[in-house]
Amino acid sequence: MIKVELISCSMKKEIKKFNIYSRIETFFKKVGLNPENGDVLALSGKYLAISEGRFYKLEDVVPTDEAYELAKANDGDPRIAELVLRESEAVMPSFAGIFMASVKGMLQPNAGIDKSNIKEGYVVLYPQDPNASARKIRLFVLDRYGVKVGVVVTDSRIYPTRKGTTGIAIGYSGILPIVDERGSKDLFGKKLKVTKRAIADQLATMVQPIMGESNESRPIVLIRGLSEYVVDGDVEAELSVSYEEDIYFAAIKNYLQGKFYPKKQVRAKDNARKALYQGL
């Protein structure tokens, strides 16, 4: 038998910069236990960002001309466009005011910038350097409690053609972010050819039913029992793939070009598809 435990508690809401380390101590006091070797500590990226003072009063943001242009392409807010441009390598307008941004090579709507769970009129960005923050928290736990834990910083994400959000790791330390199963064997001894498991993202998602999204205020979750994914130190890994290697980009390009089967469905759906690829 294998058993994994997820443990959390309510924390007070934060309205200005605060000391994340003291809150982690508070967390362990409130749940009534100490961290152990092999635990993973999952932290809400937004909570961490607020601790770092990474929020803006929206009316203080002065958009550049390029931000105005981007916002116009998309019916969006030029001040959000400005922040998204600052926070990402590249942005493409989507619709309904959403800017699809590439952050460290990964698509994320609005570069993770969010208006919820912060004071009215403010927005929260991602933490400055989530991997560095995760590392500092890992080292704090080692120093304060003498144990080696993994740390994962979480955010929400949306899957194409699917309603609702699941989780993503925007930062991590002391864990295996990805496990490459290529070469390992399946139940029948056959070598697996393509499977990689996004462990960091799985850990970030597994705490979401507990963290919630609205006023649950459980920004820290302890994961106990998955020490096989906890490592001593940091594992550098490239977690993104380029647009050119992405199976969705290639498929959507083919869709827009009319390479779509069964062909009789193409005909039935042609008007909707033509409206999408008009002008290409």
Place this chain on the structure above:
Amino acid sequence: MIKVELISCSMKKEIKKFNIYSRIETFFKKVGLNPENGDVLALSGKYLAISEGRFYKLEDVVPTDEAYELAKANDGDPRIAELVLRESEAVMPSFAGIFMASVKGMLQPNAGIDKSNIKEGYVVLYPQDPNASARKIRLFVLDRYGVKVGVVVTDSRIYPTRKGTTGIAIGYSGILPIVDERGSKDLFGKKLKVTKRAIADQLATMVQPIMGESNESRPIVLIRGLSEYVVDGDVEAELSVSYEEDIYFAAIKNYLQGKFYPKKQVRAKDNARKALYQGL
């Protein structure tokens, strides 16, 4: 304090149709407990599919002309193309032999068809009707143990521009598949405007670090402590969005059209981009 437990154990590998209900009884005997009201039972979609005999010997599959055409567009196997066409509403070729298929409105590479963890030369499809199977399992648990549990059927998925797989629910019963937070209040009493939480997918992902992908053989995981998402009966919900309403399709279309900021990066990346949208 809130505590959630994930409990599992190894099960024997299966090479032909089997009785899923007797395996569920075996599971509870092996982990040494009985299900309780509010538990969620997560089952590997592949395990369930094998129990239903939903596998094919690849050499027995006779491709149609359209399957040959689809396979050619993509350097793929015509027999896989044939099965993907049978299993999905629509297919677009991606690359490297991957067919991006729409299954119940949701994009899934190769319609979930997989060669791993089955006999050499065979492929496993999705279960025939995963929601119906989930419901039958829920009713079996009610009948056999007298308790109301939720059931979720899991598979792996890939997020755009990201390496590695996380989880998705391909079927469910007795749970809230999605929680719409629109109208609920954040920590500051502001109404949330857009957030929906894909609870079924979160539950499907949270068991993945335990289930594994290769030879762990833990196809059943019990989730205890999340009874807030368990309901008595079935909740019908539309979990997919159309391509026309999807924020990725719109953004990728804009990318292919050159609507991409900051503009100086567009110039630097123009060759790669042009190669992608050639012919559009």
